[in-house]
Amino acid sequence: MAPVVQSSQPWVEKYRPRQVKDVAHQDEVVRVLTNTLETANCPHMLFYGPPGTGKTTTALAISHQLFGPELYKSRVLELNASDDRGINVVRTKIKDFAAVAVGSGSRQGYPCPPYKIIILDEADSMTEDAQNALRRTMETYSKVTRFFFICNYISRIIEPLASRCAKFRFKPLSEGIMSSRILHICGEEGLTLDSEALSTLSSISQGDLRRAITYLQSAARLFGSSITSKDLISVSGVIPQEVVEAVFAACKSGDFDVANKEVNNVIAEGYPVSQMLYQLLEVIINNDDISDEQKARICKKLGEADKCLIDGADEYLQLMYVASHTIRALCDMPEELHFD
Amino acid sequence: MLWVDKYRPRTLDKIIAHEEIAQNLKKLVSEHDCPHLLFYGPTGSGKKTLVMALLKQMFGPGVEKVKLENKMWKIDAGTRTIELELTMLSSTHHVEMNPSDAGFQDRYIVQEIIKEMARNRPVDTKGKKGFKVLVLNEVDKLSREAQHSLRRTMEKYSASCRLILCCNSSSKVTEAVRSRCLNIRVNAPTEEQIIKVLEFIGKKENLQLPPGLTARIAAQSNRNLRRAILSFETCRVQQYPFTINQALPPLDWEQYVSEIASDIMKEQSPKRLFSVRGKIYELLVNCIPPEIILKKLLSELLKKLDSELKHEVCHWAAYYEHRMRLGQKAIFHIEAFVANQSLVQMEPVSSFDHLKDSLCASFSRISYV
Ligand SMILES: Nc1ncnc2c1ncn2[C@@H]1O[C@H](COP(=O)(O)OP(=O)(O)OP(=O)(O)O)[C@@H](O)[C@H]1O
Ligand SMILES: [Mg+2]
Numbered sequence: 001m002a003p004v005v006q007s008s009q010p011w012v013e014k015y016r017p018r019q020v021k022d023v024a025h026q027d028e029v030v031r032v033l034t035n036t037l038e039t040a041n042c043p044h045m046l047f048y049g050p051p052g053t054g055k056t057t058t059a060l061a062i063s064h065q066l067f068g069p070e071l072y073k074s075r076v077l078e079l080n081a082s083d084d085r086g087i088n089v090v091r092t093k094i095k096d097f098a099a100v101a102v103g104s105g106s107r108q109g110y111p112c113p114p115y116k117i118i119i120l121d122e123a124d125s126m127t128e129d130a131q132n133a134l135r136r137t138m139e140t141y142s143k144v145t146r147f148f149f150i151c152n153y154i155s156r157i158i159e160p161l162a163s164r165c166a167k168f169r170f171k172p173l174s175e176g177i178m179s180s181r182i183l184h185i186c187g188e189e190g191l192t193l194d195s196e197a198l199s200t201l202s203s204i205s206q207g208d209l210r211r212a213i214t215y216l217q218s219a220a221r222l223f224g225s226s227i228t229s230k231d232l233i234s235v236s237g238v239i240p241q242e243v244v245e246a247v248f249a250a251c252k253s254g255d256f257d258v259a260n261k262e263v264n265n266v267i268a269e270g271y272p273v274s275q276m277l278y279q280l281l282e283v284i285i286n287n288d289d290i291s292d293e294q295k296a297r298i299c300k301k302l303g304e305a306d307k308c309l310i311d312g313a314d315e316y317l318q319l320m321y322v323a324s325h326t327i328r329a330l331c332d333m334p335e336e337l338h339f340d
Numbered sequence: 341m342l343w344v345d346k347y348r349p350r351t352l353d354k355i356i357a358h359e360e361i362a363q364n365l366k367k368l369v370s371e372h373d374c375p376h377l378l379f380y381g382p383t384g385s386g387k388k389t390l391v392m393a394l395l396k397q398m399f400g401p402g403v404e405k406v407k408l409e410n411k412m413w414k415i416d417a418g419t420r421t422i423e424l425e426l427t428m429l430s431s432t433h434h435v436e437m438n439p440s441d442a443g444f445q446d447r448y449i450v451q452e453i454i455k456e457m458a459r460n461r462p463v464d465t466k467g468k469k470g471f472k473v474l475v476l477n478e479v480d481k482l483s484r485e486a487q488h489s490l491r492r493t494m495e496k497y498s499a500s501c502r503l504i505l506c507c508n509s510s511s512k513v514t515e516a517v518r519s520r521c522l523n524i525r526v527n528a529p530t531e532e533q534i535i536k537v538l539e540f541i542g543k544k545e546n547l548q549l550p551p552g553l554t555a556r557i558a559a560q561s562n563r564n565l566r567r568a569i570l571s572f573e574t575c576r577v578q579q580y581p582f583t584i585n586q587a588l589p590p591l592d593w594e595q596y597v598s599e600i601a602s603d604i605m606k607e608q609s610p611k612r613l614f615s616v617r618g619k620i621y622e623l624l625v626n627c628i629p630p631e632i633i634l635k636k637l638l639s640e641l642l643k644k645l646d647s648e649l650k651h652e653v654c655h656w657a658a659y660y661e662h663r664m665r666l667g668q669k670a671i672f673h674i675e676a677f678v679a680n681q682s683l684v685q686m687e688p689v690s691s692f693d694h695l696k697d698s699l700c701a702s703f704s705r706i707s708y709v
Contacts, residue, residue: 009499010375012520051519056492080492081485082451125488152516211519214375218522221368237510237523256650260642268528268563270381274511305658313662314631315509317638321658324651337652 011217012210015185020061023054024209025177029168033062040066040113044138044147046162048154049170052210055150058170059119066117068110075102075112081122090133094118098141116145123149124156131158138164172207175199182212191216192226200229204236239271244279248287251326259323266319273315277302277322290330297329298322343573344566347541350404352393356537357386357529357565365394368522372398372471376494376503378479378518380510381526384564387506390526391475394504398473399433406431415448422448432462434473440481447486450476451493458497473502479517480507487514494520528563531555537565538572547576550584560588593628594636600678601640608682613675620674630670634661634677641681652684 008014017023020033029047036042047055063076077097079085085094097118104114120126138147138161149165151157173181179198186193193201193216205212215235216227223231233240243266250262266276281302284295305318328335349355355362368374379387395403406429413424424445428437435457439446454474462470479487494503494517505521507513529537538554557575561568574589575582600619603612623633638657642650656677664673 008371008373010373012375013495013498014373051516056495080489080496082454082489082491082493084451121492122488125485208519214520214522217373217375218368221370221374222364235522237525256642256647256654268382270385270525270527272380272510308658308662309511311662312512312665313658314635315511316635317631317654317658317661320654324654328651333651337655 010214011185011189012213015181015188015213016057016060017054018061018064020058020065023058023061024181025173026054026058026168026170029058029170032166032168033058036062037065037111040111042113042115042146044142044149044165046149046151046154046157046165046167047170048151048157048167050152050172050208052205052208052212053170053172054209055170056121059121059148059150063117063119066111066113068108068112070108071110071112075116076119077116078119078121080120081125085120085126085130087127087130087133090130090137094134095137098137098145101144114144117148118145119148119150121150122152124151124153128158131161135160135164173209174207175202178202178205178207178209178212181209182216185213185216189220190225191220194228197227197229197232201232204232204238237272237275239275239279241279243269243271244276244283247276247280247323248283248326251323252330254327254331256324256327259327260320263316263319263323267316273319274306274309276319277306277309280322284326294329294332297335298326301325301329342570343541343545344569347537347544347569348389349393350396352390352397355386355389355393356540357533358390358526361390361524361526362393365390365524366397369394369398374502374522376498376505376521378505378507378510378513378521378523379526380480380507380513380523382528382563383508384566385526385528386565387526391504391506395434395473395475399431403431403433406436413449413452415452424449434475436475436477438477439486440478440483444483446483447489450482450486451489454490454493454497454501458500461500471500471502473504475504475506477506478508479505480509480512484514487517491516491520529565531558531563534558534561534563534565534568538568541569541572545576548581550582550586552584553582553586556588560591593623593626596623597633597636598640601637601644604641604678604681605644605685608686613679613682616678617671617675620678621671624671630664630674631661634664634674637674637677649684653681656680656684 020030020037023030033042045059047058049055060078063078064072067075077094079089079094083089097116100116102114102116104112106112123131134147138145147165149157149161154162154167154169179202182193182198182201185191201212201215205215215232218235219227219231222235247259247262247266250259253259266273281299284290284298284302290298301322305322308318309315327333352362352366379391381387392403408427408429410425410427413422413426415422415424422445424442426437426439426442426449428435430436435453437449437453439449442449457472457474462472476482482490490503503521505513505517510518510523535554535558538557539549542549542554553575554572557568557572561571571589575586578589579586596619600616603616603619606612620633624630634657638653641653645653660673660677660680663676664670667673
């Protein structure tokens with residue numbers, strides 16, 4: 001047999017907090033859950049917020065802390081978007097698990113309260129029908145089962161479910177908190193990071209700690225143990241400012257062909273257009289030579305293009321669309337097209 | 341063997357066009373805790389080559405012993421069993437597949453295969469556990485559901501299964517998936533880099549290269565390395581020894597699109613529209629992706645229009661391509677674009693009013709089909 005190549009976990013997993021108290025920046029939920037650990041009282045919960053802010057981490061940590069390794073398997077059901085969670089599963093697997101009655105009494109120092117926990121991670125990808133089917137189950141077995149819903153977009157959770165839960169919004173991590181987590185990891189891994197690099201890392205990862213950790217690990221592998229701000233930018237996929245400026249300058253020139261050439265270049269270089277739109281927005285907003293009205297016109301188009309990209313539209317065409325309308329706005333050409 | 345395959349660099353050290361990325365990858369996998377990777381960049385830029393070389397770096401020559409199989413998946417979905425068939429390429433260390441080929445059922449494939457890999461984790465004689473790599477191509481074509489189902493799975497099984505995702509446009513990959521990977525941008529090689537590769541091949545094949553030939557091929561390739569090598573080989577087949585003014589192989593369908601563009605420019609009438617429709621249909625039947633046709637058509641039209649109309653056509657191209665994504669039949673939207681373009685062009689000439697009316701009529705018929 002072929003030799004096995006060893007693997008160990010990436011840093012994001014290695015540094016996933018195992019205890020609720022180690023979850024950074026989400027004070028409110030940590031307070032409530034710490035209370036839960038003492039009193040064993042726990043409402044249904046709904047965690048929502050952007051990626052990498054600690055939602056899954058928190059749900060797993062509290063479950064482990066409540067039940068310990070021995071009971072975990074029998075008391076906690078974790079289902080995520082990769083499991084089938086259609087209406088049938090709700091009516092069978094979830095219901096069966098929810099219905100089981102359990103005893104109480106702490107064991108091996110774990111509180112082990114008399115209920116089970118069902119974690120529905122990435123619940124925003126459940127269909128509305130499946131969510132509706134859950135309502136009854138939630139009510140009928142609320143004595144013996146607690147539900148944890150986790151999602152990025154709370155609007156995708158139907159109101160009847162959301163209103164039965166204590167809701168917690170997970171905030172993007174603030175720069176300070178992010179830095180202290182990162183410094184902690186640097187300490188463990190023997191890395192040095194100067195203060196400029198640290199603030200760069202916080203700003204490029206936009207409050208997503210998972211992303212920050214991934215960048216940090218990649219930079220450490222690529223550039224050794226002393227990491228600069230430039231190293232981090234190069235692994236992050238942020239588009240170099242000169243490239244964004246070049247697109248903007250091309251639009252300012254008023255010449256369609258110049259802009260087209262620049263856009264083609266952006267595509268050939270493989271820069272993600274969604275990121276480009278975002279950085280272009282920054283440039284435009286912060287430019288004092290553009291009137292508010294022009295800015296408004298361009299922003300409107302940026303928004304439309306972003307939406308189209310989400311729908312799966314072509315990157316070249318959308319960026320070109322924005323570029324063309326930017327030219328028109330900057331040259332004060334009429335907003336309406338000839339034929340509309 | 342075609343030159344594109346024959347001269348595909350097998351190791352990271354032999355990579356010519358993306359030396360820096362290759363060297364970085366080498367460092368990245370020096371310890372076996374590298375994160376999941378997402379390669380993105382335009383077609384023909386060399387992502388696949390990098391991925392294969394990377395796998396070899398990680399596991400040694402074993403990854404080259406691949407077998408191609410058509411696997412049947414039986415997936416238990418509550419009340420019914422879904423049967424799916426998908427081609428995959430696998431070695432003892434990795435599996436490569438195109439999950440989006442499963443269409444709207446892609447999510448089942450993604451769920452099932454990763455779990456299966458995690459279950460059958462390779463174990464060596466000392467009982468140490470290893471990991472496998474799953475290469476997923478065209479993840480930008482995966483349905484939203486499938487992308488969602490990757491999220492937690494990527495975290496949960498990260499010790500037993502490392503993912504390498506490839507796609508053209510990373511904007512189409514959800515934020516949550518991107519946040520779980522190290523994103524690696526693979527830019528299209530520059531013309532100079534392409535020339536370098538072509539000259540390298542020329543040397544290996546013992547060819548006499550007339551001055552300027554490789555440069556011309558590179559210029560025509562639109563920074564697509566695969567296309568450049570293919571047309572280099574075609575040149576070799578068509579005529580050797582090369583001559584200074586050797587004609588480059590024409591790009592059939594692109595020629596065809598440029599004819600369509602001329603048609604649109606020449607005459608704006610329902611009859612013309614009808615014949616254009618036939619031609620577009622022909623392209624679609626030959627499996628040229630609709631958005632590629634639309635973009636090529638746009639670029640041909642841009643060559644022929646004045647600057648005011650350029651903005652116009654560009655606006656509508658984006659508009660109809662977006663509609664095409666949401667709709668079902670591509671032909672309607674390309675046709676609507678063409679009809680609309682005809683209208684735009686005759687706008688300034690009011691004496692064509694009657695013609696315009698009849699065009700409008702056929703236009704509205706199209707958009708409500
Ligand atoms: N508040 C936090 N405190 C400490 N570590 C965190 C925090 N948030 C995220 N992390 C780090 O980021 C990683 C990912 O966090 P987690 O899985 O909880 O994200 P999530 O909120 O569930 O994101 P998603 O919405 O994408 O599922 C964790 O492994 C951990 O290393
Ligand atoms: Mg999560």
